[in-house]
Amino acid sequence: MTPSIPAELIERLSRAQRVVAMTGAGISAESGIPTFRDAQSGLWAQFKPEELASEAGFRAAPERVWQWYRWRYQQVRKTSPNPGHYALAQLQQRLPNFTLITQNVDGLHQAAGSTDVIELHGSIRRVRCLDNDCEEQEWPENSTGTPPKHSCGSLLRPAVVWFGEFLPEQALADAIEAVENCDLMFSIGTSSLVYPAAELPLVAQQNGAVVVEINPNPTPLSTRADYVLTGAAGVVLPELVKALPGPV
Secondary structure (H helix, E strand, O other): OOOOOOHHHHHHHHHOOOEEEEEOHHHHHOOOOOOHHHHOOHHHHHOOHHHHOOHHHHHHOHHHHHHHHHHHHHHHHOOOOOHHHHHHHHHHHHOOOEEEEEOOOOOHHHHOOOOOOEEOOEEEEEEEEOOOOOOOEEOOOOOOOOOOEOOOOOEEEEEEOOOOOOOOHHHHHHHHHHHHOOOEEEEEOOOOOOOOHHHHHHHHHHOOOEEEEEEOOOOOOOOOOOEEEEOOHHHHHHHHHHHOOOOO
16 A cells, blocks of 8 residues: 655655655565575574674685675675665656665665665675775676685675674765755665664754655654655655656
């Protein structure tokens, strides 16, 4: 069932000079990508999350961690953007100043046509070296077993944020700047539990922005958001785009 979209929200969105959207695991789940813990099934259920997603876990068992992420990378490559991803790409085309921030690492926003996406947690579609600040690169082909080495001599690792690591400094700075200066912010498919990302809608609101939550289930943000649209991103966002004045 599609929730009704308030006419007042459409009017505010139409008048907004700067709009930010932040997405979480929910929009990826609609494309069939399991969350990190949901993916820990079968062979991987015996391991703790920290054993598969931390520098210490990688150094202790690089082959195991590399195989886990290569399996997840291959699963991501088989998935496609859903209507929610495409609707956000349309919003970027139609709104004068639109910033997309994501906590997801799957690259589906870019596959749907979104550009200049701020990736708070990195990307599983890229790798980087473990020990040095080398430029990120695509996954090497036929890289099964032990992780290969970068040209610098350091082992390659997935270019995602692991437990115990800080968010990419530039990505976080860009995200904070965007939310501090926006007129309206969407929080889409995120649990609003993982910090510092969970704080970004509150920062936007403190700076005068209208905050809109789109989620099938209540979250800690629900009681504070100005508008709550209960439903899946792939259902709500296309309806919101249709409701905007002007050609679709």
